[in-house]
Amino acid sequence: MRPSGRQTHEMRGVSIETGFTRHAEGSCLISMGETRVLCTASVEERVPPFLRNTGLGWVTAEYGMLPRATHTRGRREAAAGKQSGRTQEIQRLIGRSLRAGVDRVALGERQITIDCDVIQADGGTRCASITGAWVALRLAVNKLMKAGDIITDPLTDHVAAVSCGLYAGQPVLDLDYAEDSEAGTDANFVMTGSGGLIEVQGSAEGAPFSRNALNTLMDLAEVGVAELVAAQKAATS
Amino acid sequence: MRPSGRQTHEMRGVSIETGFTRHAEGSCLISMGETRVLCTASVEERVPPFLRNTGLGWVTAEYGMLPRATHTRGRREAAAGKQSGRTQEIQRLIGRSLRAGVDRVALGERQITIDCDVIQADGGTRCASITGAWVALRLAVNKLMKAGDIITDPLTDHVAAVSCGLYAGQPVLDLDYAEDSEAGTDANFVMTGSGGLIEVQGSAEGAPFSRNALNTLMDLAEVGVAELVAAQKAATS
Amino acid sequence: MRPSGRQTHEMRGVSIETGFTRHAEGSCLISMGETRVLCTASVEERVPPFLRNTGLGWVTAEYGMLPRATHTRGRREAAAGKQSGRTQEIQRLIGRSLRAGVDRVALGERQITIDCDVIQADGGTRCASITGAWVALRLAVNKLMKAGDIITDPLTDHVAAVSCGLYAGQPVLDLDYAEDSEAGTDANFVMTGSGGLIEVQGSAEGAPFSRNALNTLMDLAEVGVAELVAAQKAATS
Amino acid sequence: MRPSGRQTHEMRGVSIETGFTRHAEGSCLISMGETRVLCTASVEERVPPFLRNTGLGWVTAEYGMLPRATHTRGRREAAAGKQSGRTQEIQRLIGRSLRAGVDRVALGERQITIDCDVIQADGGTRCASITGAWVALRLAVNKLMKAGDIITDPLTDHVAAVSCGLYAGQPVLDLDYAEDSEAGTDANFVMTGSGGLIEVQGSAEGAPFSRNALNTLMDLAEVGVAELVAAQKAATS
């Protein structure tokens, strides 16, 4: 039934290639099927003004999509002179999601910026970004700990995300572009390794959806996030 | 327990004053406690380029906050030269929510823009905006139908929104600013008059939350939205 | 002869509702007929860089018009990414006018920003803004004096403004939109409570005007401003 | 008494060098003392959208100041990414003033843009710009008439401008920078060759001013404008 021939509860193939670029303190290229996002973590020994002298650290994210990551070329945001509402919404979501898994006292007064740049898009770029961003963050924190700059691990749990939706009336896991553009309801779930919820965002794309449907999508998401956390563990251990 | 002395399942006082401004095709001032939002609906007999000659209409929204709607003065976005990520996120949400309750074929090839401008903020401005925006939209559509420009009512159901959250560990309905700034989890629910879900957005502000907690918040939201829909009915009948 | 049926020297009904919003140190909603402007005063204990350590205070203003304050919807300046020349011209005028009635030594090294946001427009928004702005400023200063932060009253006199013009060749007081859009000459007068001139701005909209005509308009303005000052007194005493 | 040693009713030396640049349809370099402004008129055979197919022409103006036209270098507006409020206010004034002396039916459906760029500033740049702009406009219109593109002269009268003010309590004509920065009241008068008023803009820079003072300044302005009109005639005949 699914365009890709996948089962309703079947994820796309996930791969996480760490160390994809050499300058960043942590980096990976995450692929969820044909969606590929480069995630880099940059450590800076300073924090935004509102945190100065508080002892608290900060984790933030920026998101971008290369102009031809998509089926037809999109306008370069730097040329347009501003980031779209969609871009801002996504990067705010990534930053908020990561911070939910960070002990900012243990991080200390420094900032880690995660850049998520979509090299190729086939649906689910915000979820892939969150999952990959956590890996880049993990690697950067490992480096800081190894160097003795951080003593207590500030990462309290894994953070990963997956989208689910109603495609042709059926709840399916991990929407790709073909499904996403036709889905009746689309929901993104950001969860911790231990199954806690960080963000739930469900949208009706046509008819409203029921609590029942939302629950079914959440069941699927739990399956998917568990798989993603396993991939994160494999990539960072 | 709540700063306002309200019960956990108790909404703030809601009032909707229709016809607050005279030029707009539909308008109201919605108050949810001390939060007040002016919503106006503007009808234009043209649609965005991607809809030309499709026979489909469009409903969109813009959101703004007056500089001193808040406790301390915020910078005017027009002076800053751009809308913040938060503003864009909110106005995208309002537009998407309203469209979920609109039959765009019945609307015909015209655009209705809803402007939601926060006169005074005390938490829950995005939810108040959605609830008020629907009233402005309803009034504008009534006017178009009365004039014979639209035959079939394009509004398929009421659309209203409320926020719930965990305050001091307790699920509470309709967060005000004092609660919102302290809440552990914050969730916005956009629902139809018949109880369908349009948007669910839950965010952990510290510790992750459980599916159970989300379900309890949704129970509260159903109570709240029913009350809001009743207020919409009273205001527009 | 006037579209509204008013006498040539007759003002529209003026009302000033103080305390319209709760967060601002001073606020009012001023109505001049169907023109309604929300004015809020925000006190900040800092001044622009060019005044630091001079002991002098600063009063400034910003002006905005809600998108559907007008007959047809105007583009939101925050979305357009800049304030129009008209907006900047008006807010510069408001700030300059208010400062002409302020003893900046007595104010002390603090800034008061007046936001004038037009809720509904029917001509004369800049004059209504100035008259209302002074009320908001008066209330904020009262609050500072009551708290003992200011000892000597820094407001040296009332400041109020009215527009006059040649409509159908006749000098008339307090132009509304129907008159303004047809007026041959349009002049704004900002005056003090004791009748001194702060700003005079007269523009020919077609044929040039004579010194005689300007004098007649000024006669009308003196009548109008006296009425506005009385309304300010009633609102702030 | 005046820093320059001029009489109270004495203008600075005025010179108008026509044809200062070769590409523009009309151009001049106007000097009022040390203030020098390059004015060019550009004719385009199209009008802004709101005038299409109306048969009416348009005259508009843009104003700029070279970064080091002033005592200390100002930031280049092109580098800052926007025109200041002052710049916009001035260029709106120039355009409005010129249009008051143009028969837009006789001009025909074309646009003439006058660029006023301040090469060196010593007070009174907006007045010099208006006076010089009219000369550039006159020359461009002459060229159009000579070519037979325009039959009836669309310029109904001369347009020229001068500033007056209260300096050390005395009314003086044609303020230079040293006076302007100290003046108690500053007024700009735009007038026609036959003495009609187009724009009057008077501002108190400290204490309010009286109607009497305004009248005295207007007397001076009439003297000054007559001299400027004579210079315009000499330059364009």
Add this chain to the structure above:
Amino acid sequence: MRPSGRQTHEMRGVSIETGFTRHAEGSCLISMGETRVLCTASVEERVPPFLRNTGLGWVTAEYGMLPRATHTRGRREAAAGKQSGRTQEIQRLIGRSLRAGVDRVALGERQITIDCDVIQADGGTRCASITGAWVALRLAVNKLMKAGDIITDPLTDHVAAVSCGLYAGQPVLDLDYAEDSEAGTDANFVMTGSGGLIEVQGSAEGAPFSRNALNTLMDLAEVGVAELVAAQKAATS
């Protein structure tokens, strides 16, 4: 002598991986040592306004650098709201260089946009971009020819680029970052496959350089470009 241990006339390892992304009509990832640039070609069946109905095609380029492509994180240009002067200079160079090798009549009235996005920077990103951009262009043109949309090959020759410079007084080929940041003179040469010059850009970074030095650098460039053209051939045949 060189930090990398390379001979003065020795290039870094070059690799060109075609088809790196799937949506673009042509794409490659070019690596010159540690510098890696993703180049994609996007075909659109329309041209810029100045070319409409001329029968001529257009080739243009955009350039970007991911924020953490460099040793320390650079600000994202989309967030800054504009492209830097350096970025604009480079993308203009890439476009101009490519067009020098294109028969725009044979291309027909369509536009090909090449996006060059630097994934990792270690010096020479503009030269790597040009060399890789040509490959992406070649692949896109091949696709158009295969589809019968273009009959005559519009690419008249290979286009490739290399930088040379005086490092520690010695002329060296293909500067990497360590050399580039210390080089006394830096020159970029864009050449065709048959050895013609398209662009020569030499800059003294300290002391001026002699014609003799420039000639020696050009000798090196000829060696380097020949190697790059061979790599282009291998990648596209």
Add this chain to the structure above:
Amino acid sequence: MRPSGRQTHEMRGVSIETGFTRHAEGSCLISMGETRVLCTASVEERVPPFLRNTGLGWVTAEYGMLPRATHTRGRREAAAGKQSGRTQEIQRLIGRSLRAGVDRVALGERQITIDCDVIQADGGTRCASITGAWVALRLAVNKLMKAGDIITDPLTDHVAAVSCGLYAGQPVLDLDYAEDSEAGTDANFVMTGSGGLIEVQGSAEGAPFSRNALNTLMDLAEVGVAELVAAQKAATS
């Protein structure tokens, strides 16, 4: 053969009028034929952040073109809200060229900004800007030395620039607009008074060019720059 009737190795008439404006520390109006550029040097006793407390000075440049400097009116960059890529490229070139002739230790920790504003354009504006900018810089430095603010002359040599190109297949010196718009190859040479090269920028505008052609153009440039340096000497001695 040349549209102007000049010999292939013949420059346009060059004139440099120093002290063209009175506020700048150094200024000149340089004319190369009909191309006229106003160059002003502004001294500020502060440096950009990256140079603070290094003892090093900075020389930078900004470039602009008045809207009607050209045959048809160009859009004002300040109104457009940004500087074009061409403008940024040129001002970067001017700054870089000047710095190559400055001993920044001798200059001391201060900044000199050169503004080059094109009053009238007829080809070669960037070269005229560089040649004139050096004169403005020389005059400003003379003033600083005379005042004892600088002891050792920081200007190590003259800096001047000329463009050459292949016009109708023939190498010609100092392209004017008629030639530039038709030239097959266009090259700009920035050189010192003693003949050293600072910048070489050659571009094929159609067919690639040969090393031989580049050498011939360089021969012409040496002739031209010698003449420009003589004019600089005459103007500043």
